[in-house]
Amino acid sequence: QVQLQQWGAGLLKPSETLSLICAVYGGSFSDYYWSWIRQSPGKGLEWIGEIDHRGGTNYNPSLKSRVTMSVDESKNQFSLKLNSVTAADTAVYYCAREILVARGAFDNWGQGTLVTVSS
Amino acid sequence: VMTQTPLSSPVTLGQPASISCRSSQSLVHSDGNTYLSWLQQRPGQPIRLLIYKVSNRFSGVPDRFSGSGAGTDFTLKISRVEAEDVGVYYCVQATQFPRTFGQGTKVEIK
Numbered sequence: 001q002v003q004l005q006q007w008g009a010g011l012l013k014p015s016e017t018l019s020l021i022c023a024v025y026g027g028s029f030s031d032y033y034w035s036w037i038r039q040s041p042g043k044g045l046e047w048i049g050e051i052d053h054r055g056g057t058n059y060n061p062s063l064k065s066r067v068t069m070s071v072d073e074s075k076n077q078f079s080l081k082l083n084s085v086t087a088a089d090t091a092v093y094y095c096a097r098e099i100l101v102a103r104g105a106f107d108n109w110g111q112g113t114l115v116t117v118s119s
Numbered sequence: 120v121m122t123q124t125p126l127s128s129p130v131t132l133g134q135p136a137s138i139s140c141r142s143s144q145s146l147v148h149s150d151g152n153t154y155l156s157w158l159q160q161r162p163g164q165p166i167r168l169l170i171y172k173v174s175n176r177f178s179g180v181p182d183r184f185s186g187s188g189a190g191t192d193f194t195l196k197i198s199r200v201e202a203e204d205v206g207v208y209y210c211v212q213a214t215q216f217p218r219t220f221g222q223g224t225k226v227e228i229k
Contacts, residue, residue: 104213
């Protein structure tokens, strides 16, 4: 059974860098895209971007200037960095797996990490 | 832009529910597929994939859930709502970048 387990700092000050890691247990790492998605308090879902096993990325243009994703296939992990955070970046951040041949099929999700940005 | 209606759907147990998702652009990809999925978010539970590529039910999803539609208009139907179906349902398109989600539809029991 596939499990995505994520972790990272939950409280940041404005201008700091958000850093999250997602570890994948079980399943192939190369047959999927690996995404980050966030959900602001009381709001809907926002796609941040994706990375494949070779490190190829696609980012949301609204966040592109501040986002970096990376992958460590040897550890079956991928990560998200979002720099210069503000209160508007306060959200629950999810990592998710997307089936390569069925785009939009986010079939496994991490448990979510609440990141709060406050001075 | 993905627009879902209604935003809230009070339903009697055992009765059907229907959620609409409309895209501002056609979701037909150049490869001929339409990448429209439906997700379920229940309180305290991981987000769950229900339907992908418009009408394909994901593994383990009960057959009371069905998806339909084409082009810009899509629908998720629950044939007979059960108590465990309470939650928020999202459509998501993956035909274009960036991926975008509908606002969510809250299904609750009357």
